[in-house]
Every structure is written in C-alpha cells, then in structure tokens.
Amino acid sequence: MYKKAINGFTTAMKGMSLTFRHLFASNAKRKVISVSDDNYFKQLEGTNTIQYPHQKLPVPEVGRYQLDVEMDDCIVCDLCAKICPVDCITIDSIKATEAIGQTSDGTTKRIYAAKFDIDMAKCMYCGLCTIVCPTECIVMTNQYDKSVFELKNLNYEFVDMAPEVAAEKRQLLENQLAERQAAKLAAMNKKEGDA
Ligand code: SF4
Ligand code: SF4
Structure with missing residues (x-):
C-alpha cells in the first residue's frame, strides 16, 4: 500500500514536471535564423510563433512554393x-x-x-x-x-x-501557310506540265 502511494506520487510528479516544462517553454519565442544554422530545427521546441508578417522565417532554397x-x-x-x-x-x-x-x-x-x-x-x-x-x-x-x-x-x-x-x-501565319500551299501547288502543276 505504502509502495503504491509512492509510485502514484512519483508518476504524478513526472507528469506535472512535463506539464510545467511545456508551460514555461511556451513563453520562448522562435528566433529568425537561417535554415543553414545548426539550431534551425531545434527551434521546434517551445512555442514556435514569430511576429509574422513583420518577421519571416527563411525557407529552404529547394522548397516548393510559388x-x-x-x-x-x-x-x-x-x-x-x-x-x-x-x-x-x-x-x-x-x-x-x-x-x-x-x-x-x-x-x-x-x-x-x-x-x-x-x-x-x-x-x-x-x-x-x-x-x-x-x-x-x-x-x-x-x-x-x-x-x-x-x-x-x-x-x-x-x-x-x-x-x-x-x-x-x-492571320499572318495563315497567310504564310496559304502562300506556301499555293507555291507548292504551282510547283506541282509546273512539274506535271513539263512531263
Ligand atoms: S503547375 Fe502542375 S506540374 Fe507544376 S508544380 Fe503545379 S501541379 Fe506540378
Ligand atoms: S512552355 Fe515555356 S515554361 Fe513551359 S516548358 Fe516550355 S519553355 Fe518551359
């Protein structure tokens, strides 16, 4: 009975410490740093807000956007x-x-x-x-x-x-095609006439 109470208390404290850790981390604002910075993805910890659109996060060059x-x-x-x-x-x-x-x-x-x-x-x-x-x-x-x-x-x-x-x-293209067609026909007629 005594052991169970200790376990229950320990579990509750672990849960509370996790809750408090997230609570305090949520005050941390994300910094605007380059995507090439080693800490870029560590910024996912805590609250990830920035003052958009006054602040903008740099995006990877190989990203797919507009x-x-x-x-x-x-x-x-x-x-x-x-x-x-x-x-x-x-x-x-x-x-x-x-x-x-x-x-x-x-x-x-x-x-x-x-x-x-x-x-x-x-x-x-x-x-x-x-x-x-x-x-x-x-x-x-x-x-x-x-x-x-x-x-x-x-x-x-x-x-x-x-x-x-x-x-x-x-229209210019149509005219050109018509001229070419006419020249082709004329050449064929001439060929037939010469034969
Ligand atoms: S325009 Fe078409 S092909 Fe190009 S990225 Fe968009 S969906 Fe893909
Ligand atoms: S139509 Fe223009 S943009 Fe599209 S593939 Fe051809 S050259 Fe590229």
Whole structure:
C-alpha cells in the first residue's frame, strides 16, 4: 500500500514536471535564423510563433512554393502544360512566321504565347513543370505567403497579349501557310506540265 502511494506520487510528479516544462517553454519565442544554422530545427521546441508578417522565417532554397515564369526565356514548347498532373497551366500558342528572338541560353524563339496562365489554386506543387522545362524558365520561388481574398486571384497570368494582336499574328501565319500551299501547288502543276 505504502509502495503504491509512492509510485502514484512519483508518476504524478513526472507528469506535472512535463506539464510545467511545456508551460514555461511556451513563453520562448522562435528566433529568425537561417535554415543553414545548426539550431534551425531545434527551434521546434517551445512555442514556435514569430511576429509574422513583420518577421519571416527563411525557407529552404529547394522548397516548393510559388511558381514564376521568365517569359523572355520561354520557347512556348508546352511541355510544362502537358506534364502537369492537374492541368493548371494553360498556354495558348501562336507559331511565328519567322524567328522572334533568343532565350538567354541561346535557344531560338519561334512561337508566341498569347496566353500563359498558372492556376496556383489547383497546383499541387509537384515541381514536374520545372523539371521538364528545356530552358529552365519556370521555377519555384521562395514565396509562400500569396494569400488572396478571392480564389480566382490565384490564377497568375504571365502574358498580356491583346486579343487583336493575337488575331493579327494568327492571320499572318495563315497567310504564310496559304502562300506556301499555293507555291507548292504551282510547283506541282509546273512539274506535271513539263512531263
Ligand atoms: S508544380 Fe506540378 S501541379 Fe503545379 S503547375 Fe507544376 S506540374 Fe502542375
Ligand atoms: S516548358 Fe518551359 S519553355 Fe516550355 S512552355 Fe513551359 S515554361 Fe515555356
């Protein structure tokens, strides 16, 4: 009986010491330190609050957060949209009638993007689009706090081509295709006439 009472008392004291340890640790605020600091994950002890948004924790460089696209380097190959498992990348491409420039890695650009949208509300941050991109122009940034009041505002538009400009470029392409077709027919007719 005496032993049981001692055991009960010891157990209660252990439980209380744990409770008090957490109680006092909860007053400790998390410090803003670099992810490369050895103590980064030790910060998980105690209360992990910081004065956000006045203070922000640095995030790992390899983290998966907000996507960004450097359109100057995009060759509008559509690979990112094709591999996206949730179809949240929408691209409307228009073939140019001639080369329209070069990316920073020297790849020739031959396609216009009339539309390049990423719906981050649907994105599951798998990162596949960043892996397949041949010019590495679609990347995960370190931005994670893109809160919005309306869901539609999570659709990011990376291109601002006016509909009339897009229509003009489509017309130019159609004209070029029609000219090529006419030249091909003329060549065939000439060949048949010579035969
Ligand atoms: S990270 Fe994944 S889900 Fe998000 S846009 Fe890229 S491929 Fe799609
Ligand atoms: S994979 Fe890269 S280059 Fe191709 S359309 Fe997507 S962002 Fe542009």
